[in-house]
Amino acid sequence: MGSTTGPRGARVELSGWGWRHSGRTAHALRGVDLTVEPGERILLLGASGAGKSTLLHALAGLTGPDGAIAGDQEGTLLVDGAPADRRRGAVGLVGQDPETQLVMARAGDDVAFGPENLGVAPELIWPRVDAALAAVGFPYGRSHPTGALSGGEKQRLALAGALAMRPRLLLLDEPTANLDPEGAAHVRGVLSTLLMETEATLVLVEHRVADVVDLVDRVVVLEPGGGVAADGPPGPVFTEHGAALAAQGVWIPGADPAPAVPVAPGGPVLAEAAGVAARTPREPGVRAAPPRTVLSDVDLAVAAGTATALTGPNGAGKSTLLMMLAGLTRPHRGVVLPRGPLAGADRRPLCRWPARRLARHVGTVFQHAEDQFVTGTVRDELLFAPLRAGAARAEAEGWVGELLERLRLTALADMHPYTLSGGEKRRLSVATALSSGPLHAPDVLVLDEPTFGQDTRTWRELVELLGALRAEGRAVVMATHDEPLLRSLADVRVRVAGGRTEACGDGTERAGPRPERDGG
Structure with a gap:
């Protein structure tokens, strides 16, 4: 070169x-x-x-x-x-x-x-x-x-x-x-x-x-x-x-952590993407390149009690698909609908849900952790969601204290989130999605690279927390390149490539022609 x-x-x-x-x-x-x-x-x-x-x-x-x-x-x-x-x-x-x-x-x-x-x-x-x-x-x-x-x-x-x-x-x-x-x-x-x-x-x-x-x-x-x-x-x-x-938590060759994760119970479909397409935003200027299609005709069902992992090359649209499944981005074409128990809260497409209702039922962890921080301290960041949802302060503080301890954030509880290291920010961002506690956690958790920058101890805690929520019937959807995470938690792998998706229910990736409808 x-x-x-x-x-x-x-x-x-x-x-x-x-x-x-x-x-x-x-x-x-x-x-x-x-x-x-x-x-x-x-x-x-x-x-x-x-x-x-x-x-x-x-x-x-x-x-x-x-x-x-x-x-x-x-x-x-x-x-x-x-x-x-x-x-x-x-x-x-x-x-x-x-x-x-x-x-x-x-x-x-x-x-x-x-x-x-x-x-x-x-x-x-x-x-x-x-x-x-x-x-x-x-x-x-x-x-x-x-x-x-x-x-x-x-x-x-x-x-x-x-x-x-x-x-x-x-x-x-x-x-x-x-x-x-x-x-x-x-x-x-x-x-x-x-x-x-x-x-x-x-x-x-x-x-x-x-x-x-x-x-x-x-x-x-x-x-x-x-x-x-x-x-x-x-x-x-x-x-x-x-x-x-x-x-001490250092990743050592041949010594990957082995989290204790309950068996996935499975359950009804909670959200479904049907014929979804996405395009890049139109850039300003007369010489700007026209919008390009990122995803085309994507079908994907997300079920309770399962963990669905989006894999595939960079730039294929994994984060874009996550944001549409979370109801935070409107598809260029197609629709993401609530199904089963989730439809009982609101039958409209997820992108049309009021913000408070969406936050109650769908928890999101963004690719860039800072995008979701709204308070001045780590502790207040974790208390924000449960208190806003009406939880008793004593109950919220008890669960937040446990999260701080498990994710090794206790010593940072009074720090501003922006002053944390990259790995600490990632732990906090995942913790905010879990901060309502096991009984009040969102029905669907949408996470973009949830284990980025973690040592083996905090990696194990994150995986076990997500595994416990899956065992309680929550749906977990994550975009990740973390192979140990895929082996430990993924029930369904959905490969995103060339603007399309292909999924298998046996936790493996399948190459070959795309079926007429996949991801179900």
Whole structure:
């Protein structure tokens, strides 16, 4: 793919380094002593909330006196002998949420943004842009609107933007988390080629440890609120510390969690999509591309007491279909109707239900967690739905307290939701959909990537909570690329590809021609 980074990697030195976020009493990290030599490839591990993303942000120069993230710093953090906030041009960061990294309306302009700000000669910028887009397998041209991309496509675009800057220090925070299996494998191949062709230093955070362990030559494990708990080549680290790390929630190759999930009871159909089609919004401007069809003639039935999983490639329309099933998006054509017991509440299409009624019967977890936060603290966020629905405060507080404990959010109860890490935000977003308690939970739960960014302990709790609601007769519908989640919870897998769906009731995916009506 050609060289996409500079001729040599950066050197990183941390001595007694610590960081405390503004408004927090506890340090995210403290006493970190770490040296990374030029060209080293580091896999950064730790339990959810251990400070992995915080460390990446610090290496990218986003903390410190002149940084964008407010807080208190101690110790020293140097990149090539200078404070990190003075070396930003040498560093490329792809964060957990690519949505926050896209700054331009068109894909090519977004990738060009970094090189332009680094003063790259204009005649060199567009060859860099094209090479970076091709390297990550971006499926559209330069002019494609960034607002029309799926989460996985935005992740690819953000990675292309980092590669086009040709950084000497590349920082990647869950770079394949929202990608389909084929896309994740492609990105790993890109990174492997990149690391062979250049001497760029890599610091990688990734929960799919088994998939990336061959890319790195060193594993560094962070202690929550502390420093480095383990450091060395992958084999010795996993051999010597594997059991202890697994107990802390770190994903260890060959040690996937085994949640206790009751058998799915099944039940009547609660919602049905019939002949549903969806199109992209019309873009402004006389030269804007016309709307394109995302989904066409989709039929899908969602039954009580089952978990339905939407799988398939990025950009196929999984999130779009979820939002229509949740009643939050009106189909371009076709209809999503309540069925069975759900029709007893309102027989109109779900998209025509009043907001309060829809929220009572259909709980939704968005792809971007921040889209659903409406209060100023974690605790108030969880109390909002049950109190609004008329639950007694004592009952609501009891269940919310249990959720906080099970999902390891108790210490964050008084924090603003926007200040949480990516994994913590995801846990909170799922918890809000469950906050009415087992007896008052919505009839249908619609979740977009519900296990993103979780360590093994919180992953297990989330799966067991969803399994318990399924056992009580709720319908669970989720879009996910998480294979352990699919194995543990999915009763029906619906593959979304090419604007169509195909489903099987035996939990497997079936290839081949699409039947006349499927998903029932």
